[in-house]
Amino acid sequence: MDEAAVRATILIPNWNGEAFIVPCVSSALQAAREHRRITGEEIEVLVVDDASTDRSVERLRRDCPAARLLQRECNGGFAEAVNEGAQAARGELLVLLNSDMAVQPGWLAPLLAPLTEANVFAVTAKTVDWAAGAPNHLNMTARFERGQFVLEYSSPPQACRTLFFQGGCTALRREVFLAAGGFPSLYHPGYWEDYDLSLRAIKAGWRIIYEPRAVAHHLGKASLSARYGDASIRLLSERNRLLFTWTNLSGAGPRMRHWLGLPGGIARDIARGGGAVRLRAFLAAARR
Known part of the structure; x- marks a missing residue:
């Protein structure tokens, strides 16, 4: 694939995600094919395996050979895997997708469209639980109450400005992400590093958009939840x-x-x- 021609890289970090990785990557590959057919733009699908000890890599090579695979020798956690993948990505845009997600048809176009505006840094999707159909991540803001940040969620029917993007299903500008140093290691092994980067970007003058037309299904607990309880x-x-x-x-x-x-x-x-x-x-x- 010609690097200069790649519009976006769908970046999927994986650690021991054998149960979900094939449905996730298959849906991403289908989204890439759909986008290429409609727009002519190339979309790369890149999986960064964070030293899995299960059969994730074996299943990827067998069932999703069209995906590009980057294998890390040592497990470093979510932020390290994403940051390394961002460095290796060929697309000018990054689309972060957790390995326990499966995207719906029509998911990619509304995620990428607002990034043609000069001051938009990230566009974050709506995610829903696969089994129950209940919302998983929606429009996220926060209030300052009793001396701490309390997250708030809402479900507007149309795209709107938001305070935070969710690292599990978001499109963003790769160059800006890298210039900011990627996700900070302070929050290792995970949670709140995406909110930190969101707030830093907004303070620097960027906008973040919540796009409810871009829908992904949360298939189940993977990585951190399964590992730590x-x-x-x-x-x-x-x-x-x-x-x-x-x-x-x-x-x-x-x-x-x-x-x-x-x-x-x-x-x-x-x-x-x-x-x-x-x-x-x-x-x-x-x-x-």
């Missing part, structure tokens, strides 16, 4: 919420509200029988 994922998410806050919160007033609100939040969590998750998250974040 729900309890550890909650702890990880709370830790990274704190790291995000400490990294991005500006102004003496908001900072003071955050630090004054922390003890109360920890106390409420303990009183509700939450297993002291917020206290443990604070200690883990402080060690970072």
Whole structure:
């Protein structure tokens, strides 16, 4: 494939995603063929395997030979896999797609279209659970309450500006992504690194768009959820919420509200029988 002719690279990071990787990559390849047939633009599908120990690579080579495969020798986590894939990608645009997603027909065109506007950095999709059909990720914003960022979700019927893109299903400008250093390693092994990059891009003057016509199905728990379990994922998410806050919160007033609100939040969590998750998250974040 001629690198200069590639409009976008669909970048799929994978770690032990044997259960979902073939449906995911097959749907991405179909989306690439559909887009090429309609527009004439070439779309690359690149899978970055993060040192899987299951049969992911074997199944990819057998069932999805049209996909380009990049194998990492050591497992480094989501951010490292995406960042390495972004460096290797041939497209001027990146389309990030988690390995437990399968995209619907017509998914790609509305994701790419707003990126023709000069000040749009990213376009994020709508994702729904495969089994239940319930929304999984929608339009994401946040409010600052009791000294912390609280995520908010809405489901507008039309495209709109948004605060955050989700790293599991988003198109963005590769050059800007690389210039920003990609996803930060601070949040390893995952969660909130996409929100961090979103906010930094907006502060730099870029726009992020939520596009509900671009729909992907979430097939099941893969990678982090399967590896760590729900309890550890909650702890990880709370830790990274704190790291995000400490990294991005500006102004003496908001900072003071955050630090004054922390003890109360920890106390409420303990009183509700939450297993002291917020206290443990604070200690883990402080060690970072």
